[in-house]
Structures are given as C-alpha cells and as structure tokens.
Amino acid sequence: MMRNRFVFTSSALLLALHASGCGASPDNEPLPTPEASAPAPAPGIPTIPLPVPEPEGTPEPVPSQTEPPPGPTSPAPTPTAPLPEPTPAPAPSGVDGFGVTMLYPSKAGGEQWALAEDATADARFVPQGNITRNADGSWKMKSSQVRMSAYPSTGYDAKQIATYDRDVLASRGYMQAANDWKNVEMTGFVKVNAASNTQDNFAWYARGGKHNNNSQGCEGSSYKGGLHYDGRVRFEKETWHVSYDQGAYRPATTPLLGRWVGFKAVMRNVPDANGAEAVKLELYVNENADKVTWKKVYDMTDAGDWGGDAQHCGGSVGAMPITWGGPIATFRWDNANDVDFKWMSVREVQP
DSSP: OHHHHHHHHHHHHHHHHHHTOSSOOGGGSOOOOOOOOOOOOOOOOOOBOOOOOSOOOSOOOOHHHHSOOOOTTSOOOOOSSOOOSOOOOOOOOOBOTTSOBOSSOBOTTOOEEEOOTTGGGOTTEEOSSOEEEOTTSOEEEOOSEEEEEEOOTTOOOGGGOOOOOHHHHHHHSBSSOTTSBOSEEEEEEEEEEEOSOTTOEEEEEEEEOOOSSGGGGTTOOEEEEEEETTSEEEEEEEEETTEEEEOOOEEOSSOOBTSEEEEEEEEEEEEOTTSOEEEEEEEEEETTOOSSOOEEEEEEEESSOSOOOGGGGTOSSTTOOOOSBBSEEEEEEESOSEEEEEEEEEEEBOO
16 A cells, blocks of 8 residues: 555656656756865974884774765764763872873783883884874874884784684783783873864774784784764774674764863773673773873773674684783774874783
8 A cells, every 4th residue: 555655646746747847957956066175285394204014904994984974964973872870980090101190000010101202213112104293292193094003012023923713812811922912001192183084083902913814814803992083982892803893882072173182991801790701991081181180981891792703713602802912002093184192101900
C-alpha cells in the first residue's frame, strides 16, 4: 500500500510539471560553489632540517575518513555519550621539570622523557618533520600529518622485537624491552593556529611500536587518547595496524583554535573485578594552560570486553586488553598545518 501511494504521488507530480512546462529555466539553477583557495603560507622563521626516518607506511584512519565533517551550514556533530559522574582526579604528586603538575607519582627508577631545550638534538625524540623555535621558547610544526615519537632510554630497534604474538606479549609485559612505555602519563601543551578539518584531533598514544604494514601490522598496537579540535575527547583501541575500536565521544572543552591547552593521556594496568589484568584509561585537559588546573574529561577501563581482533596477531582472546609496553610513545595530529607545542613529556608512573 505504501509503495502504491508513492507511485501515484510521483505520477501526479510529473503530470503537474508537464502541464506547467517541463524543466526549470537554467537561470534558476544554483551556481556552483567556488572552492576556497588555500591561504598563502605565512613567512616564518627558517626551518631546521631534520633527517626523516623510515615512513610509517599505511596512513592511519582519520575522522574525516569515517565521519565526514559537516557541510558549511551543518552544525557540529553532537557527542554520542554524556560525561559520566566524574571521579576525583588523583592528588597532585608534584611538578615536572617544566613546572607542570604531575597527577600520578613517577615510578622509582622508571623511564622518563621530556622535550629538550634543543629538541632538534635529542636522539630520543623523532619529530619526523621540520620544527622551528618560537620567540616565546615553544616550538612550531607546520605539517598536515604529524607523528612525533619519544623513545625510552634504550631506544627503538624493530630487530630487537622477538615476537608479536599477543599472548606472549601479555605474559611478559613488553614488546621490545622490559623498560618499554607501559604505565605512562603523557603530557603536552598545544596551540592550533590553522586547521583544515576541525573534526580531526590530537592523539597521545603508547603500548606499541611503528604503525606500518610490516609483520602484518602487529607492531602497531596502541591506546590513543584523542582531543579533537572542536573540544570532544575519546579513547581508541588499536589492536593492530589497522584495526580500531572507538570509545564514545564526550564533551571536554571549547574549540581549540587560537589558544593554548594542556592535554594528558594516562594508561595504567589495574586488576579487574576478578583479579585479572585490565587497563585504566584517563584523559585530562588544562584549559587555561596554567600547568596546574587539570580536569578529568574521560575515564574508562578495558577489561577485555572492548573490541576484539587480537587473533590476527596470535591472541587467543580477541578482545584482550593491550597490557604490554611498547618502545614508542607518539604525539600525533592531522589536518592542522600550523601547531605550536611545548612542555611535552612521557613518564612511567606507578600503576
């Protein structure tokens, strides 16, 4: 009956159009919208060339590929999940070398890395692009695809990774070496000066190595804490490269364009309700960039009930949490071609 009504209505409409003179005048057709031209690059400080390491391989998916940005007149997407009842942030455990409040105490004798005074001379920091020093001491990156890597003190060497078998990694607790980045608090302060897609995001991530197609992508495991340029946050779980599961978006702050904001991602192994190993994931923002006022904006636990494709890399349980460490911690962003950054650090914390 519904289909018949549709056919009748369509026929009536066609007869009406024919009676009034078929077709619309070309003068009534909307004009094509001209494409916006990219702004001319602003003059800046001469860049310091850096050696470019081996490329990461297959690009990782970005929000614009799975979640098309709204049109010029469309409202920004609404976050898909409200922020739950907030849990108290941990009591501050002191400040780091930049004077930034640390939320979790550093592990005694644990791994630490911080952005050096001369970031271009730090062998443990691989920005994979040219960076320049700003007059205020911060740094600038002009690139639409950024992957800045921080290594533990033993560095990164894929030849030292004996296996990618998920059950083995979970059993021994690391991918390359016992001091891989695992229980970490990652911190960075950023300012977006220009972005071609405000739906994209910063992502601080760890618990894996390089994200490419080598070894069937099994080196590319991670938890990614994302802060989007429009103020939303979420965690993503990358069981291998490229196999993603996404947490729900939650509101965190106002749009980031043109202002400094601090962002922390914390991942720690904790016991679940049955005493098995789970991973606690937390995100924090420092909206006024005063180094002190941190607000928890995301809090979830992966107890093996989130996602699942670990069998691809030898796991016996598809949804197993990523409980092992990895040799690379990464500060990533896409589709923001002018970003200032400072006060970045990765610390191994007490779980």
